[in-house]
Amino acid sequence: MRKLIRIKGKLAVLILIMLFSCSCNKYLDLKPQDGIIKDEFWKTKEQLQAAVIGCYASLLGSATGNGTGNDRPLADVLFVWGEARADMVGGGPGVTVDEVGILSDNILSSNSFTNWAPVYKIINYCNTVLDNGPGVMQYDKTLTQTQLNAYLSEALALRALMYFYLVRSFGDVPLKLKSTASDTDLQQLTKTSQKDVLAQILTDLKQAESNAVFSYGDNASNKGRITKYTIYTMEADVYLWMDDYNDCITACDKVINSGQYGLVAGTGGWFNTLYYNGNSSEGIFEFQFDSQKLNPFYAMFLTNKARYVSGATVMDDFFGIDFNDATDYDIRGSGASVNTNDNNIFKYVAATSTTYRTTDVSYAHWFVYRYADVLLMKAEACINVNRGQDALTLINQIRTRAHAIYLTAQNPNVTDVNGMTDYLLAERGREFAFEGKRWYDLLRNAKRNNYARIDILLSAAISSAPPTSQQAILNKLKDVNSHYFPIYYNEIRVDPNLVQNPFYQ
Missing domain, CATH: 1.25.40.390 (Serine Threonine Protein Phosphatase 5, Tetratricopeptide repeat)
Structure with a gap:
């Protein structure tokens, strides 16, 4: 697990690398300026939004990666x-x-x-938002609780999706719910049972569902970012994997009837x-x-x-x-x-x-x-x-x-x-x-x-x-x-x- 979560340097540098190497005009309208360090980064709602959008950008892969191992x-x-x-x-x-x-x-x-590092890398980006996002409110008084909760719901749901891929592919996997910003934060974890990881996935999805938006106001964002409808669909998939058929049907009907x-x-x-x-x-x-x-x-x-x-x-x-x-x-x-x-x-x-x-x-x-x-x-x-x-x-x-x-x-x-x-x-x-x-x-x-x-x-x-x-x-x-x-x-x-x-x- 150590190599999996070994990320060097300041947290903001991590985000900058992620954002600039994965830039995509359907995602990245806002991004932090070069040279910003951690202590200066989590101060505005624009920076928080950039970090959330960076999580999505990381799904596309590194522009500088060689297509193998961690960079695949x-x-x-x-x-x-x-x-x-x-x-x-x-x-x-x-x-x-x-x-x-x-x-x-x-x-x-x-x-x-079998190298799961590309997936855990995205999980760490989501954890970074979840750990640091709430602190932005003390600096930016224009950030509302509703806005903050919506951003956090995206990170929760995306983390849940990544864990769902992991448990279906590996069974029992390490469950890491806190971010790693530098070598001083290294953790060595045991595996968590598939049953318990699935329970955490549903916990995250339910929390995300309560705060997610129905629409971002434009089609590309509604398809490329997580909405309530995305979460309903993810819940249906998880319920089906767990043989919880009635809850699966209920979740599907929320999408169908919308x-x-x-x-x-x-x-x-x-x-x-x-x-x-x-x-x-x-x-x-x-x-x-x-x-x-x-x-x-x-x-x-x-x-x-x-x-x-x-x-x-x-x-x-x-x-x-x-x-x-x-x-x-x-x-x-x-x-x-x-x-x-x-x-x-x-x-x-x-x-x-x-x-x-x-x-x-x-x-x-x-x-x-x-x-x-x-x-x-x-x-x-x-x-x-x-x-x-x-x-x-x-x-x-x-x-x-x-x-x-x-x-x-x-x-x-x-x-x-x-x-x-x-x-x-x-x-x-x-x-x-x-x-x-x-x-x-x-x-x-x-x-x-x-x-x-x-x-x-x-x-x-x-x-x-x-x-x-x-x-x-x-x-x-x-x-x-x-x-x-x-x-x-x-x-x-x-x-x-x-x-x-x-x-x-």
């Missing part, structure tokens, strides 16, 4: 964590040794993608509106990449060193192909998620259904949540509380927008929880292809009721694993401790209080 862009990390262990991606010509290890479920503690969101119509401009431009009526929370801060996806998916491609059978297994009618196709498949000419992952690098972006316009957003997710989370919860018909209606709403073809339609009995779950998972695969959700979707449903559906993980492995390693992967997946990453070796080396996750001991 968060969107890169979240893609790998959410997709590489699942059944929809394969290695491209530039796939690294560490990524091959994840794709083949041969994950070592030396694998650089009238603030809707599915982008599945017409000719669907892809451009939702993915190329971003911040559509469907977006709830998106990483705001733009021309000043490009995303990492061009190198990941498009060059001759692309690290990932679509799985070889994704079009057949998920979207379906109607060989008898070329006009019958799922709009989410060819020309949207996948370029079937070269099997490239397409939605982040496409300019049109047949052409690619150029590197200078590689600023497709990373979606954390969009309205389709709310509908399908509610559907999943409904399946598990004897509301199968409601779930089927929601699934069909998604399918209708996407012009899903008859080959992928299923007709499970609405009382058949397993059959409905399989249909729901297939639809989530189509809807959120390559959006960093697939592994978490599979694991969440497999682990339910004491792993009553471990077959979900095993079936995914059978459909995607190379025949030569299939049996080894299946044997590993039968051990539930293997479903979480190991702790990165260097964290174990420098922090004697950390114990390696059981499967990797």
